[in-house]
Amino acid sequence: MIQRLPLVAGDVAHLMDVIERMAGLGSSTVLVGGLVPPLLLEALDPDGFDEAPSPRETTDCDLAIGLVIGARTTIDDIHQSLLDAGWQPDPQRSQFAWRKGGLKLDALPVPAGIEARDAAAVAAVARFETRAPEQFFRGYEFAMQAPVVINVETPDGPRPLRIAGLVAILAAKLQARLDRRFDRKRDAHDIGWLVRYMKPSLIVDALRRAAAMRSDLVAFVQGQLERSFSDPDADGCMDYAAEAHSIVDEYNEPHREAVAMSIRVILDAYRRLG
Secondary structure (H helix, E strand, O other): EEEEEOOOOHHHHHHHHHHHHHHOOOOOOOEOOOOOOHOOOOOOOHHHHHHOOOOOOEEEEEEEEEEOOOOOOOOHHHHHHHHHHOOOOOOOOOOOEEOOOEEEEEEEEOOOOOOOOOOHHHHHHHOOOOOHHHHHHOOHHHHHHEEEEEEOOOOOOOEEEOOOOOHHHHHHHHHHHHHHOOOOHHHHHHHHHHHHHOOOOHHHHHHHHEEEEEEEEEHHHHHHHHHHHHHOHHHHHHHHHHHHOOOOHHHHHHHHHHHHHHHHHHHHHHHOOO
């Protein structure tokens, strides 16, 4: 299957060029963020993708870039490579933000061992981020360890692209909702949209596989889904419905209930099998 990124051809070329440049520096990359849920659903559950309404529109590219502490490549090398390719920093958005033409890129450095609080990784991160590693990097390192590889359409023909897997993207989105206290609807939309239209058995299987590698990450995902999405009146379901459908309760109640039911089925099945 060849999938299409929701970007114009020139922006796809810019993104693939960044990935190639990072590979040339010895750094692996994984696409994370809002572009991932529709790509993941289409790759893992084509029937669910066909049933689902259009996903949330975004052209922001979030790219996790792996770093091995003590290796040749540094954060400064990554920044210089982006500058050499014509990218411009976009500090008004964030310290990780770049822009080239109409494409916005968040280049997120992920030092190996950061989620385990490796001392060298934590020291490297202290240069550019003050939040605790388990917050800012939630799901990113696991996304790099267990990516899903898809084929995407590019101006040069089909190319492989590594994207965050299901548990990694859920963890990252759930953490983002905690971090963005006043702007949580888009993350709730992505979470609700994905779990509502993907087969529950696929999500349960992904949780079981991930638990063997990152039981802490799975426990976080379980807890946040239970708290914010297992009841139609919970904040996650309310935010999903407001973003995806309507703020009018009598209209969006069935949508909230559908997400909550999916979450309950998933969590109940996971508990039985676990």
